[in-house]
Amino acid sequence: MSIDIDPLREADGITVTDHIENTQFEVYTDRPVDPRPRPESDHYFPVDAGVAVETGSIEIPRVAVVETRAGDGTLLTHGDCYTMPDGTYHVGINPAPTKLYLSFESGFSVSTTDRTTRIDLDTPGSVALGFRSLHQTPAGTITTPTDPESLMDAVSLLGSALQTTSPERSFPTLRGHPPLIEPGEEFRVPDRVEPVEGGIRIVVPPEYRYLYPVVSLAYYFAAEVVPGDAPRIEGNGWTYPLEPGFEARTAAVLRQSFHMDCLVRTEGFYPVDLHERETTDLDLDWGRLYDLPLAERLGEYLDVPFEAVEPELPQWTLTTDVRPDPENVEMLPFVAGELSVVRSPETVTPVDDDEGVGVGFFGGADRSAPQATRREIPADGVELDGGEFVRGGASAGAASARTTRGAGASADRGAVSAQSEFVRPEPVDTVEHAWVGDGVPLDANKATLDAYHRRLEAGQVEQSRISVLVVCNDEQMREEGDVADLYGLRDMVQFDIEVRHDLSREEMRDALASDVDFLHYIGHVDDRGMQCAESYLDLTDEELEIGVSAFLLNACQSYQQGEALVHRGSRGGIVTLSDVANSPATTLGRIIARLMNSGFNLRTALHVAKRELITGQQYTVVGDGGTTICQSRSGSVVVLDISNRSSDSWELTAEMFPNGPYGKGSLTKINMSGETGNHYIPTKIFIKSVQKINLRVSLNLRQYQFLLTMN
Template identity: 30%
Template sequence: MLRWDLTASGVRLSNGSTSVSFVAPDWQPTAVSHALPRHVNAVTAGTVSRLQLPATTGRLTTADGTPRAVSAGQSLGAGTHYLTVGIETSRTAMRTDGCGTKQLARTTEAALETTIAFDGPARIRPLGTDLCIDFDQQSTVTVGVSHEHTIPEHTITVTPTPEGIATALSHLAAGMATTGPERSHPAWRHHPPLVEIGSQIDVPAAIQSRTPQIGIEVKLPPDTEYLYVVAPLAYYLGAQVTVENRTTPVLVAPDADVDYAFSSLPAFQHEVASLVRRCFFVDCLLRDDTEQLPPHHSSLLTEWGLSSNELSEAPPATRLAATLSIPHEAIAPHLPEWYLATYVDADPTHVRSFPFLLDSMSLVYLPAASAFDGKELIRRSLDDFYRAGPQAASVDVLMPELQSGYLHGWLASGTPIDVFKLSHAAYENRLKYGHRDGESLTVDVVLNDDEMEAEHDEVAAIYRERAADLAIDLTVHNSLKCKELAAVFETPTDFVHYIGHCDVDGLRCPDGNLSIATLDEIQARTFFLNACGSYHEGVSLVEKGSVAGAVTLTKVLNDQAATVGTAFARLLINGYDFERAMQLARRRIMMGKDYAVVGDGTYVLSAAEERPPAVVWIEKRGDRFDVTYEAHAAWANGATYPNPRDASETNFYGSKPTYSLSKAELQAFLESHDLPVIFDGDFTWTTDLIEKL
């Protein structure tokens, strides 16, 4: 729960181990006297002569909703003003330095949208890395905050028809905090309202009032496939979605002379994805908080003949028109890699999942796949080395046609490789668990076969090592019977790492097999079933209560299963989402395609010391090394991180800066980072690579 505390320097907002401070030495608490324009999770008020905010940019609106830019040394006249900023919270934890000494460290958490209401006259000025509001005399301010992952307050009900789906998509942008360029920063994007299927359309008045009315409309054929594909564009632009008797879609904004014709499917899905990325990127360049971008980014608007000063305050339709004026070949090479692509079939009930997909800014494509030819894999005949005998459960897998995206989700029939298998149940379960800042992790490691003790011991050691930083409550189990194993899954816990066997009848125990389908409700938030053919049991865990988990698609070798298990545990506990952790872990073995993720593959089990954590790619070029730094996360689209080689610059998440380093420079770089490394194609960690070099 968010809590306000009075401090010697002002007030502090805290939630367990996360906090953010507002400097106002003469703060005197008072009753809330301003009505804030948006819902907030926590609000406080006080009289001050000066209020200092840990933010470098923001957006001003007046009492009538008129937007104003925030500029240095800005004087504001009489009347009520609202200043909205995105503030990053921090986590305080113990870390160990290179000499073994424990020290307090602060690490970045998610952002809070913070709105300050006050009456002028007042003056706004930069103060170091903060913004400062100065008053001529003691004045009352109201401060309200909203967590970016707040559970939505309202639910839209629609019919399972093209008209119903169009209505839902038209209102999901109600979760946006602004229609300005700042919407490209995650702090300004809140979770869209939920969607349910019913016999009639019902949009709550609160959602209707928050839905942008900006004069942009996308007109589509009455086809669910077109509607699903256009969802990310409609959401980001705040466009109204309508269906009518037409054969091809069109995007219109009459006030800006936009009349943009799309192609029909399947080309339509690529055109939409391209336009989403272009509009998003132009907004990123227009934000005030991106002044420290590398030179090749900061000069782009000028190269394209656009005025940053004019466009940053322009209506959304004008910015759309300006984006469309940029030749595709001019902007495409500069676009950061997009984080998530989801493949969704035309089932009308899938509209319930779109608030979650769009919260992660996922692109949407139509699913396409071909049968997987098992002859393409290495023939395996040494059954004695596998995790299970000939009765191991397996699943027929598909070869998907993957499009633009760093990670890939599959909300459709079939089980393709190289994607995580989504279900709406995973999203509902994610809401059930909510946000868990400041709480310790409970981890259960289960060893149900003594021959796999080596993996068991190494995995347990990894969790114990991280316990100093994350307050992990670790329980190690051995040879659990069916009822005992069932109790582990049915008791509240954050992560279950099962090491053992799986047959067609379920997870193997000393007294038989446990079928997850026979259990009532699962309370294990996440899991890893490192056993042969555990896919179906993993799907059951998600359907009955879990958010995400790792599974195997067929039989796996004992030694290779141990290799994947230990690598996956280390990545997961260091803050990598499930799908990325599995992508990296399975690089350690030849048969890595036998592993997959079910549920929400973007889900993160624990906070990372580097949020989001990065991956370093290194290739040897003669006597030098090409080093590429890669950082992504579902929540981070549009945010920036400090350049790992030049702290005076920032990079967008999704960009991949590359440096040519000497061996000595590479050594120094590796010593300053604790990250996974792909070195000449092989997976390792910076600490391990230092020894090899």
């Protein structure tokens, strides 16, 4: 079982540990309890584990919304402060690190404090608690030949993961992970993968450059993809052309339909006050749209010109460039599952002039650095003009470039040769950018199949605490070692934080093999590898056992060392493409520490850091950019931007990003005086006037995990 439920030792209540998502949280009661196993049938919604306890109250250490349904499942009310009379109830509490449901027979009241949510029963008695992991796994793997027409049949089954074709599928928990795809000589579909009849067809020429950009649409619309000449979407009696501007129109359809689903779903099981619904300029019969079948509903959505909808749309989260090669077919379910905008560039611009980025010795097939920049590294680093030093440099003898794989990595998945050249993808207008294919992309996450498969691994963990290892291998960089103080500043998550200095080669090998959730490495890297106390450890040449899950290699030109970590077992990490000066590297390291501690994933954390520090352009993400080391206390991850308007009034912008289980379409609200509306993620919430006292109270109560910018 992925979820363990145990009595608390130092308080009254239980500890809930989800071994799949690596989360732990506490549920408090008003008396000591002895949890008894209970069947799943106790709850209206499905659960993975359930217990019953005798108590008069249930309390969790976070501000949440409590949703109450009658015994037959009818939604009665939701909020954070209300009372209910005697009756039989199913209650959901959200957000929580797992889905959390209660079932009991009693009147009750809901109340919140500055940092807790509490349910008090009028009559103490038996309360059934149910928990469901937020983890999603594919139902199986489709085997298919990789020619475009055969692949269309596999892509047509991505939507089999949808748990509904209603607008509620815009909630991430009702979408499910698409089935995996792997190459094979014959087309085979597991029994558990069954097509969903949505009534929608996507017609594209049988070419990878047309097929790849529609995978997210095929998944979200449960659409059949068929070959044809003119790219288009077909429904019951309607046709929508996808040209001219095929990729742009495909992206527009995804964004428009998702937005309108989020508005329409307020007519269904979740009739909440949604800010985007209240402020839309669209004049539509939302109730009628909700009742229409999927194909008819989409046809009416697309009757609305995109130009009328575009001003209302939030900035989309992710664009993924997937090169139109058959070698990339296994990445398609992961890309579609993230609802990424997909492009499939046939050509790519090599980086001949790095425009000051300084991509070091990766600029071409020869790993060697230009002779003018080749320097031996003294023990205290390389000095720049003005006395600043960088965290590495090329040695006088360029080492042989050889990428090897560890035992845990597939021999076929995604390793980028050390001979790969830098490429410059076209700019994107989304928050995040990923790249699938040959080459080392500038300003984009180099996504690899091994890393995405590790996202699905549900191995048991031996402990519920989050482990962070900070390694500082240079005396002059000890200031960044203070980042250890920034990890573990959380109430609900337990951290084990260790700081180690001047590790030897063998100690570094042992550290990399340890079961660590996040490695924060501070030191030097050059073409000899990672600097250790007495020599270097080159991860591309050494056969290593890697246990580290995620990492920041805050050193010069650390791309290949980080890439080697991913290929040998890590999920993903942040690395550098060039030499980095020590002072800005220290600043960026501290920003990343705060964001990772707050639940940000690697891609979003680096996106935010780049906005704060211009030298952030020298950093990139390898592997699974969606990797996190813990969940945000507030569910979504938040960046607050606060500006002073007057002596007692401030202007606030809260930017909320999808993250982990709280993906696109999740509901969120900002818990601040006067703000009661719900928003769907991703969103920016603008509050023009916040009284100083309210702002101070909200920030002091730490109801958000965020990067705070004050102007």
